[in-house]
Amino acid sequence: xxxxxxxxxxxxxxxxxxxxxxxxxxxxxxxxxxxxxxxxxxxxxxxxxxxxxxxxxxxxxxxxxxxxxxxxxxxxxxxxxxxxxxxxxxxxxxxxxxxxxxxxxxxxxxxxxxxxxxxxxxxxxxxxxxxxxxxxxxxxxxxxxxxxxxxxxxxxxxxxxxxxxxxxxxxxxxxxxxxxxxxxxxxxxxxxxxxxxxxxxxxxxxxxxxxxxxxxxxxxxxxxxxxxxxxxxxxxxxxxxxxxxxxxxxxxxxxxxxxxxxxxxxxxxxxxxxxxxxxxxxxxxxxxxxxxxxxxxxxxxxxxxxxxxxxxxxxxxxxxxxxxxxxxxxxxxxxxxxxxxxxxxxxxxxxxxxxxxxxxxxxxxxxxxxxxxxxxxxxxx
Amino acid sequence: xxxxxxxxxxxxxxxxxxxxxxxxxxxxxxxxxxxxxxxxxxxxxxxxxxxxxxxxxxxxxxxxxxxxxxxxxxxxxxxxxxxxxxxxxxxxxxxxxxxxxxxxxxxxxxxxxxxxxxxxxxxxxxxxxxxxxxxxxxxxxxxxxxxxxxxxxxxxxxxxxxxxxxxxxxxxxxxxxxxxxxxxxxxxxxxxxxxxxxxxxxxxxxxxxxxxxxxxxxxxxxxxxxxxxxxxxxxxxxxxxxxxxxxxxxxxxxxxxxxxxxxxxxxxxxxxxxxxxxxxxxxxxxxxxxxxxxxxxxxxxxxxxxxxxxxxxxxxxxxxxxxxxxxxxxxxxxxxxxxxxxxxxxxxxxxxxxxxxxxxxxxxxxxxxxxxxxxxxxxxx
Numbered sequence: 001x002x003x004x005x006x007x008x009x010x011x012x013x014x015x016x017x018x019x020x021x022x023x024x025x026x027x028x029x030x031x032x033x034x035x036x037x038x039x040x041x042x043x044x045x046x047x048x049x050x051x052x053x054x055x056x057x058x059x060x061x062x063x064x065x066x067x068x069x070x071x072x073x074x075x076x077x078x079x080x081x082x083x084x085x086x087x088x089x090x091x092x093x094x095x096x097x098x099x100x101x102x103x104x105x106x107x108x109x110x111x112x113x114x115x116x117x118x119x120x121x122x123x124x125x126x127x128x129x130x131x132x133x134x135x136x137x138x139x140x141x142x143x144x145x146x147x148x149x150x151x152x153x154x155x156x157x158x159x160x161x162x163x164x165x166x167x168x169x170x171x172x173x174x175x176x177x178x179x180x181x182x183x184x185x186x187x188x189x190x191x192x193x194x195x196x197x198x199x200x201x202x203x204x205x206x207x208x209x210x211x212x213x214x215x216x217x218x219x220x221x222x223x224x225x226x227x228x229x230x231x232x233x234x235x236x237x238x239x240x241x242x243x244x245x246x247x248x249x250x251x252x253x254x255x256x257x258x259x260x261x262x263x264x265x266x267x268x269x270x271x272x273x274x275x276x277x278x279x280x281x282x283x284x285x286x287x288x289x290x291x292x293x294x295x296x297x298x299x300x301x302x303x304x305x306x307x308x309x310x311x312x313x314x315x316x317x318x319x320x321x322x323x324x325x326x327x328x329x330x331x332x333x334x335x336x337x338x339x340x341x342x343x344x345x346x347x348x349x350x351x352x353x354x355x356x357x358x359x360x361x362x363x364x365x366x367x368x369x370x371x372x373x374x375x376x377x378x379x380x381x
Numbered sequence: 382x383x384x385x386x387x388x389x390x391x392x393x394x395x396x397x398x399x400x401x402x403x404x405x406x407x408x409x410x411x412x413x414x415x416x417x418x419x420x421x422x423x424x425x426x427x428x429x430x431x432x433x434x435x436x437x438x439x440x441x442x443x444x445x446x447x448x449x450x451x452x453x454x455x456x457x458x459x460x461x462x463x464x465x466x467x468x469x470x471x472x473x474x475x476x477x478x479x480x481x482x483x484x485x486x487x488x489x490x491x492x493x494x495x496x497x498x499x500x501x502x503x504x505x506x507x508x509x510x511x512x513x514x515x516x517x518x519x520x521x522x523x524x525x526x527x528x529x530x531x532x533x534x535x536x537x538x539x540x541x542x543x544x545x546x547x548x549x550x551x552x553x554x555x556x557x558x559x560x561x562x563x564x565x566x567x568x569x570x571x572x573x574x575x576x577x578x579x580x581x582x583x584x585x586x587x588x589x590x591x592x593x594x595x596x597x598x599x600x601x602x603x604x605x606x607x608x609x610x611x612x613x614x615x616x617x618x619x620x621x622x623x624x625x626x627x628x629x630x631x632x633x634x635x636x637x638x639x640x641x642x643x644x645x646x647x648x649x650x651x652x653x654x655x656x657x658x659x660x661x662x663x664x665x666x667x668x669x670x671x672x673x674x675x676x677x678x679x680x681x682x683x684x685x686x687x688x689x690x691x692x693x694x695x696x697x698x699x700x701x702x703x704x705x706x707x708x709x710x711x712x713x714x715x716x717x718x719x720x721x722x723x724x725x726x727x728x729x730x731x732x733x734x735x736x737x738x739x740x741x742x743x744x745x746x747x748x749x750x751x752x753x754x755x756x757x758x759x760x761x762x
Contacts, residue, residue, distance in 0.1 A: 029719075031721025032721075300712065332679040340412025
């Protein structure tokens with residue numbers, strides 16, 4: 001099918017979840033129809049795109065051959081294969097230098113520490129002794145992390161209060177490489193999205209604040225309610241990391257604002273779930289700017305077009321409610337932008353999001369939560 | 382393929398040009414993947430949608446059977462067939478009462494005149510005598526029109542200055558039913574988009590002003606530069622026509638502002654080329670509101686989110702330039718929204734559009750024209 005399509009830019013996206021769906025939409029606006037490397041025929045993006053390949057990870061090399069530029073929406077990748085493709089001349093964007101740092105948290109910490117970026121104190125955990133040594137110096141609680149990105153949406157992060165809890169995590173994750181970090185009370189969780197072209201031209205979006213519960217972003221606010229100085233520092237850190245890693249496309253830098261200042265939490269080398277408010281809240285969404293950047297096209301404006309933008313994620317509940325059944329109720333909330341991903345409902349699954357712009361953060365929050373409650377079949381917020 | 386897709390709303394769109402492409406995009410945002418009734422596999426919307434049927438017009442009935450709701454992006458329809466489908470219980474939105482008035486201009490004029498809407502003086506042209514009688518009373522020039530919508534994007538409208546010109550048009554169009562209208566000097570061409578739900582709930586977009594050349598909209602400005610009183614009257618006329626025709630979805634009411642006031646020029650019962658500024662310039666685009674309306678979902682806000690929005694259409698030139706080759710140059714114009722439709726370039730073909738928002742109409746015009754010139758491979762405007 002692909003050969004029939006006009007293909008000035010033959011862009012391939014590895015992954016076909018909602019990030020790919022929204023990236024695909026942004027590309028279509030520019031006259032480009034990306035190919036998707038999907039897993040299942042009911043993957044969110046595959047439902048809305050004409051050109052999806054359902055394939056075994058081994059066939060990624062064959063898929064890459066059909067694309068001029070290859071980009072990614074998830075981290076379930078074989079970095080060794082990507083390096084070989086890159087060496088063979090495939091245009092992998094972002095490149096493996098960036099992806100490697102986003103995937104391997106120990107490697108990432110070492111790179112960032114070497115360049116004097118603020119990171120928590122950390123150590124490798126080769127066995128229980130490493131952990132006990134660390135805890136004896138920095139005291140409990142400590143943060144245990146999987147070095148590689150979590151499995152199946154799970155974060156792979158555990159805050160443990162004592163030796164017993166720590167040993168339980170270690171034994172449950174004996175097949176995974178772990179690391180430990182000192183625990184610092186978090187004042188706010190922030191995300192800075194930087195988008196960067198191959199030549200180094202980069203732009204930052206306004207700093208975003210995320211509110212988690214159960215390890216999932218429930219609510220995202222743009223701009224973050226932080227002081228001007230912290231915002232400048234956060235954007236400066238993120239931009240410098242993007243340059244350091246020679247990132248191409250969106251690099252999402254997750255930061256903790258602690259009582260001791262900013263520290264880098266994690267990196268994601270792709271459009272990010274915290275970036276949904278950029279769709280309606282900025283002149284150019286993170287998705288369109290990701291497409292522009294990986295195709296080395298000029299970047300679009302990234303400023304906030306409203307004083308406040310709030311996104312609330314629509315997460316599948318235990319009751320099995322399908323938000324699509326309540327689209328009517330949600331659209332009745334005036335001024336809210338409703339996005340559904342076409343997925344079958346399942347507890348804990350991201351099924352959509354709603355964004356409200358406002359002159360004031362509380363006004364936007366109220367609207368967004370009201371629409372999300374409606375999609376969950378609940379009347380009031 | 383369609384049976385595999387989740388289909389809370391099984392929406393079918395007849396036609397697969399750029400209007401269908403943008404309507405499809407708007408539906409995907411809401412979690413809906415419309416089916417398309419396309420003509421060619423390289424139709425603009427078919428390039429970006431997973432579920433397109435390439436079929437002979439005769440198979441429209443079979444297509445309708447696979448959809449819960451059927452809507453349209455063009456006028457090349459068999460109204461008799463649609464009436465039979467409607468009588469057999471198909472949900473045709475807008476219904477044939479609206480479509481009939483949009484398609485048959487004599488019928489439309491009679492309906493509007495009966496309800497005292499302002500229309501030009503008109504008469505049927507069964508032969509040269511009818512025309513000569515009309516011209517002898519109302520004097521030259523007169524406007525000759527094809528009663529049915531033009532063929533292949535051609536407007537089917539001729540301003541004729543004298544008998545010779547008139548006879549030439551009549552003989553060239555001997556296979557078409559013609560009508561004649563008196564010529565009134567046009568101060569401005571306006572378009573009012575009304576979106577209406579089956580129950581009668583309706584909203585108007587800000588009045589849009591269109592600048593034509595060679596019978597094609599070159600530039601579209603929102604809001605129109607007209608007085609408050611004229612704007613209220615234009616929106617009032619459009620809303621009353623939508624109610625009169627029981628329109629569902631977008632009804633585009635084209636109006637002429639003449640030295641004698643407003644007169645209705647034409648109706649289109651679908652999202653309209655003049656409505657492109659609503660994508661970035663209003664909280665809810667005409668495309669999303671069309672989807673909402675035909676599915677009887679609550680309508681979104683239609684106010685202008687910027688003081689000025691200008692769309693310039695990208696029309697294929699005689700030089701065969703492909704705007705996709707100049708995407709880089711166009712995106713370098715900061716603050717412009719570039720839309721390409723994926724079509725192969727051909728002289729006179731609509732290949733895309735660019736929209737710029739501004740604090741001021743001249744600022745927005747300057748940006749939009751600069752980007753359009755860039756897409757045509759020209760440096761300056």
